[in-house]
Amino acid sequence: MAKTQFDFANASRLVEVRDLCKWFPLKRTIADSIARRPVRYVKAVDHVTLDIFRGECLGLVGESGCGKSTLARTIIRLYRPTGGEILLDGTDIANMSDRELRPLRPKMQMVFQDPYSSLNPRMSVRSILSELLLYHGIVPREKVNDRVIELMGMCGLSADYADRYPGEFSGGQQQRVGIARALALQPEFIIADEPVSALDVSIQAQIINLLGDLQEQLGLTILFISHDLRVVRHITHRVAVMYLGNVMELGPTEELFTHPLHPYTLVLTKAAPVMNPLNRTREYAIEGETPSPIHMPSGCRFHPRCTRCAEICRKEAPPLREAAPGRFVACHRPLEAGT
Amino acid sequence: MAQKILEVKDLRTYFPGRNEVVKAVDGVSFEVYRGETFGLVGESGCGKSQTCRSILGLLKKPGRVVGGRILLDGQDITHLKEKEMRKLRGKKMSVIFQEPMTSLSPVLKIKKQLMEVFDDTPMTKAEKKRKAVDLLRMVGIPSPEMRMEEYTFQFSGGMRQRAMIAMALGARPELLIADEPTTALDVTIQDQIMKLINSLKQELDMSIILVTHDLGVIAQMCDRVAVMYSGLIMEMCDVVTLFASPRHPYTYALMSSLPDPGNLGARLNAIQGSPPNLAHLPEGCPFWPRCTECAEICRHLRPEMTEIAPGHSVRCHCLDKTAGYRGLIDVPKAKGGVALGKDTV
Numbered sequence: 001m002a003k004t005q006f007d008f009a010n011a012s013r014l015v016e017v018r019d020l021c022k023w024f025p026l027k028r029t030i031a032d033s034i035a036r037r038p039v040r041y042v043k044a045v046d047h048v049t050l051d052i053f054r055g056e057c058l059g060l061v062g063e064s065g066c067g068k069s070t071l072a073r074t075i076i077r078l079y080r081p082t083g084g085e086i087l088l089d090g091t092d093i094a095n096m097s098d099r100e101l102r103p104l105r106p107k108m109q110m111v112f113q114d115p116y117s118s119l120n121p122r123m124s125v126r127s128i129l130s131e132l133l134l135y136h137g138i139v140p141r142e143k144v145n146d147r148v149i150e151l152m153g154m155c156g157l158s159a160d161y162a163d164r165y166p167g168e169f170s171g172g173q174q175q176r177v178g179i180a181r182a183l184a185l186q187p188e189f190i191i192a193d194e195p196v197s198a199l200d201v202s203i204q205a206q207i208i209n210l211l212g213d214l215q216e217q218l219g220l221t222i223l224f225i226s227h228d229l230r231v232v233r234h235i236t237h238r239v240a241v242m243y244l245g246n247v248m249e250l251g252p253t254e255e256l257f258t259h260p261l262h263p264y265t266l267v268l269t270k271a272a273p274v275m276n277p278l279n280r281t282r283e284y285a286i287e288g289e290t291p292s293p294i295h296m297p298s299g300c301r302f303h304p305r306c307t308r309c310a311e312i313c314r315k316e317a318p319p320l321r322e323a324a325p326g327r328f329v330a331c332h333r334p335l336e337a338g339t
Numbered sequence: 340m341a342q343k344i345l346e347v348k349d350l351r352t353y354f355p356g357r358n359e360v361v362k363a364v365d366g367v368s369f370e371v372y373r374g375e376t377f378g379l380v381g382e383s384g385c386g387k388s389q390t391c392r393s394i395l396g397l398l399k400k401p402g403r404v405v406g407g408r409i410l411l412d413g414q415d416i417t418h419l420k421e422k423e424m425r426k427l428r429g430k431k432m433s434v435i436f437q438e439p440m441t442s443l444s445p446v447l448k449i450k451k452q453l454m455e456v457f458d459d460t461p462m463t464k465a466e467k468k469r470k471a472v473d474l475l476r477m478v479g480i481p482s483p484e485m486r487m488e489e490y491t492f493q494f495s496g497g498m499r500q501r502a503m504i505a506m507a508l509g510a511r512p513e514l515l516i517a518d519e520p521t522t523a524l525d526v527t528i529q530d531q532i533m534k535l536i537n538s539l540k541q542e543l544d545m546s547i548i549l550v551t552h553d554l555g556v557i558a559q560m561c562d563r564v565a566v567m568y569s570g571l572i573m574e575m576c577d578v579v580t581l582f583a584s585p586r587h588p589y590t591y592a593l594m595s596s597l598p599d600p601g602n603l604g605a606r607l608n609a610i611q612g613s614p615p616n617l618a619h620l621p622e623g624c625p626f627w628p629r630c631t632e633c634a635e636i637c638r639h640l641r642p643e644m645t646e647i648a649p650g651h652s653v654r655c656h657c658l659d660k661t662a663g664y665r666g667l668i669d670v671p672k673a674k675g676g677v678a679l680g681k682d683t684v
Contacts, residue, residue, distance in 0.1 A: 063525040064496075170613045200382040201552060202629075205596035205609035212606070227526065234607070253340030254603065271530040273555030276668045277578040277596070280559055283539065285530045289495055 006237040008252075008326060011053035013087075014189055014221050015075065020048045020084035020094075022067075022074045026294065042293050044070040046245035047084070049320060052189070057215060057222040059236030059253065061229060061268065063290055067245040068225050072191045075223070077101055088189075106136050106185035110171050113194035115174035119166040122142040125152065125177055126162040132184045147184075154217075155180040156210060172203035179210065183218070191223045196231060208235060229272050233257050241265050244293055244301040247320055251327035262301050300332065308333045344412055344514050344546045345371040345394070345432075351406035352386075354665065359618040363402065365570035368644070371514065372494045376540060376547040378561035378578070380554065382614055386570040387550045391516045394548075395434055396424040429456065433512035437519035439499035443491045449475075449502055450487040457510030474505040477542075479535060497528035504536065511543060518550045533559055554587040554593065558582060563650075566590045568616055569625035572644065576651035583670040586653045588632045591664045624656065632657040 023041035044067040052058050055228055060068045073079050075086055077093055086094045093104060107237050114119040124205040129148045140148045149159045155176040166174055175195060180227060182190055192211065196204040211233055213220055232239060233253055240250045240265065249262040260266045271285035288305055291297060297304050312332050320330040352364035364386040372378045379387040392398045396419065409417045411431060416424070428434075436442045446451055453471035454464075462470070475483035478501040491499055500520065507515060510653055517536065521529040537560060540547055549560055557564055557578065565575040566587065574587035585591045595608040610628045615621055621628055627637040636656050644652045655661060 063527060172613055200614070201554075201593060202382060202596055202610035203613060205607035206611075208598075209606050209609055211602075229526070230598045230600075233600065234603055269526060271526040273530070273533065273553070274557045275555050275558050275582065277558045277561070277582055278668065278670070282534055284534060286527050287531075289497055289528065290525075 006053070006056050006252075008053060008056075008238075011055065013051045014054040014089060015052040016085070016087040017048060017050050017052075017075060018085040018087070020071070020074060020086060021046055021082040022070050022079055023082045038166065040294065043245050043296065044293065045074060045081075048242075048245075048247050050240055050247060050250060051263060052223060053223060054221055055219055056237045057224055058234055059232040059239040060223060060225045060242065061227060061232055062242035063227065065244075065290060065293065066242040067293075068242050069193055071242070072110075072193055072223060072225055076110055076191055078110075095224060106138070107187055108189040108191070109182035109185060109187040111175075111178050111190060111192040111195045114198050115171065116166060118178055119174060119181075121166050124163045124165055125157070125180075128166075128177070129184050132181065136185055138185055146307045150182055151180045154183065154214065156206075170203075171199050172206055175199060175207050176210065179207075179214070183214065186218075188221070189223070190223045191225070193225045193326060194227070195224075196224065197228065204231070211235065229257075229268060241268065244296065246301055246317075246330060247328075248302065248331070249327075249329045250320070251329075255327065259335075261327060261334040262302075262328040262331050263306050263308050263324055263335060297318075300330075308335075341373045341375075343370045343410075344373050345548075346410040347390070347394065347407070348410070349395060349407040350390065350404065350409065352389050352398065352402055353405045354402045356401075356618070359556050362570050362620065363615045363617060364393060365620075366407070367567075367570070367572055368407075369565055369572065369575060371546050371548060373546055374540075374544060375515075375562040376537075376549055376560050378564040379548065379550045379567055380552065380557050380558045380564060381567035382552055384614055385567040386617075387567050388518055389570075390551055390567075391434070391518055395428065395432065395516060396421070397434075420487075422641065429510045429512065431512060432514040432516060433507040433510070434516045434518065435500070435503050435507045435520050437522050439496070439503040439523075440454055440491060442503060443499060445491055448488060448490055449494070452476060453487065453502075453506055453509065456506060459510075470509075475502070477508075477539070478502070478505045478572075479531075480505075496524055497531065500524060500528075500532055501535070504532075504539070506531065508539065508545075509626050512545065514546045514548070515540075516548045517552070519552070520549070521556060522551070522553070530554075536560065554582075554597070566593070569620060570617060571625060571654060572652075573655070574651075574653045575627065575644075576648075579668075579670055580648075580651055581666070582668045583666045585664055585666050586647060586651070586658060586661045588630045588657070588661060591661065591666075592629075592631070594667050597667075624654075632660045 004173060022045040023043050026040045028039060048071060062068050074081050081094050084094060085092050087093055129151055130144045133144050133147055152159060157176050196207050199207060214220060224236055236253050239253050239256050241248045243264050249265045260269060267286045286305055299315045300318055302311045303309045310333055318330045318332045320328050324328045324335055343665040348368050350364055350367045354363055355602055367390055381387050393404050404417060408415055450471060453474060454467040457467045457470055471487060472483045475487055479485050480498060480501055521532050524532060551557060561578045563577050564581050565572045568589050574590045592610045596610055610629050615625055623639045624637045628634045634657055642654045642656045644654050646652045
């Protein structure tokens with residue numbers, strides 16, 4: 001598979017996320033209630049707006065706690081959003097009830113980081129897959145078995161394994177089962193949340209190839225979450241960079257990696273260890289650590305750690321705006337393309 | 340080169356089970372010189388952590404060193420009693436683990452845990468406290484006087500790892516064993532911790548054994564590297580040679596399975612299959628079922644370590660086929676010895 005140039009100009013939007021928020025309330029003590037202190041929130045996802053085009057692979061990167069998994073789980077409606085809209089094919093699913101969502105569930109599926117804990121250890125692969133097919137009535141009962149074998153074949157699992165249990169598989173094979181389960185309902189949209197992070201290097205490549213092949217064959221739209229920039233750069237068409245619940249930069253993968261506009265994107269690309277022992281530095285890519293999402297910095301969230309911080313950054317949060325065609329950045333003083 | 344701080348000779352660590360024996364480490368030999376960082380790289384289950392635990396005398400039951408010798412600074416420590424081992428751990432050699440939270444006590448203040456390091460030395464409480472503050476400052480924890488009154492759960496992942504490093508280095512060990520010290524951390528924090536360990540090594544004149552599965556970490560930290568697979572060292576050489584001209588098919592396969600920024604979106608050269616079960620190793624070379632160069636002899640006879648150039652040993656029958664391998668980097672012909680990046684030396 002060669003990653004084809006994605007034609008954004010003519011692509012239609014499959015998912016439109018508008019101003020999406022997911023805040024988790026913090027526990028209040030009795031003293032808080034008596035003193036009538038306002039409820040405090042962890043703003044895991046705070047006013048995020050982005051589009052996902054039909055057929056693209058969108059990468060979502062950021063450090064732990066930046067809200068990338070929460071965003072994914074909110075988009076797929078495993079969480080109920082605090083505010084904002086999620087348009088799936090034009091229909092707003094942000095406030096739908098579970099019952100209303102059920103017929104839409106087959107359209108969007110998820111692959112999880114730890115394949116073992118996301119599979120029922122007491123069910124064989126055959127029963128895991130056929131349960132789904134029967135519940136959603138995807139294929140008639142007499143064809144279920146054939147479909148199970150076909151799905152396993154698509155994910156590189158031999159049909160002999162159909163009656164085995166998840167615990168009998170290696171990590172890579174378990175993730176293949178996880179992918180087969182996500183594909184069983186013929187979804188249009190797949191969210192893969194760190195699908196290769198728990199796997200060994202030699203197995204990672206197998207799963208990445210599999211995802212790439214499946215995307216091409218089935219025309220899937222994928223939201224690929226990872227903290228491994230090398231992998232993201234390899235398979236995604238566009239990338240969104242998150243920091244403390246906000247999207248800081250969004251743009252076509254190669255441009256974003258070679259000419260980052262946001263200082264934080266630059267930091268991330270610098271921090272990944274270079275595979276060259278002749279190229280070592282002593283300088284830190286960035287000092288300090290991500291602040292707690294409970295005590296969010298004023299203005300731009302990145303300003304306390306930013307080398308380009310100016311007066312305005314402390315006061316006003318920069319909106320995500322289009323700096324160049326297709327390239328969005330939330331920064332008052334973005335880097336020039338080329339630095 | 341310099342003196343040896345550690346010598347491991349034909350180490351075998353087995354885990355006997357009811358019906359089978361898991362050969363976690365099956366004949367590993369290497370040396371670590373004073374002042375160097377020696378990397379052990381491999382996938383999970385290749386025996387890299389068990390090698391370290393054998394050296395430290397911290398094997399979990401039923402694991403046992405069944406063969407070979409471990410010499411620390413010339414002293415045979417292979418079968419030392421626990422009491423003797425305790426005298427060595429901390430002072431002579433020390434360890435940092437992957438997950439600092441599980442190696443730190445959740446019920447003691449950082450101060451208390453740090454001051455314990457000096458329990459063996461005659462010191463007043465005030466002196467110990469001052470030393471503890473110095474340690475925290477050394478590993479870059481801001482306002483150490485305040486932070487040492489906190490508990491580990493009040494620390495972030497990066498800060499915990501720093502505290503762990505401070506504790507490990509408290510008694511100025513000569514050898515530090517770092518078992519996946521950055522694996523649980525974010526990239527920016529990993530970057531900080533790697534550079535912290537690099538500079539502390541020079542400051543304190545230590546030797547380090549660094550265990551990792553990440554070739555990037557190896558490239559940034561090590562002087563020499565051993566690539567392990569199924570309890571065996573497959574290739575051992577200096578880090579530049581490893582990245583410039585690997586000679587073992589497994590090393591090469593690991594490197595080629597990484598996404599290549601020069602060839603984006605292309606299919607990755609995945610290694611087929613998965614690592615073997617250590618209780619039922621295939622006959623011959625353990626890598627042959629996944630090897631692209633596999634010949635008839637590989638299926639029957641386990642290859643021996645062969646020194647193909649000074650300081651470069653490989654365990655492979657098919658060295659003629661692997662001569663043309665190109666690594667991840669190009670090196671202008673080295674003018675005698677290793678020329679590492681300008682900031683190392």
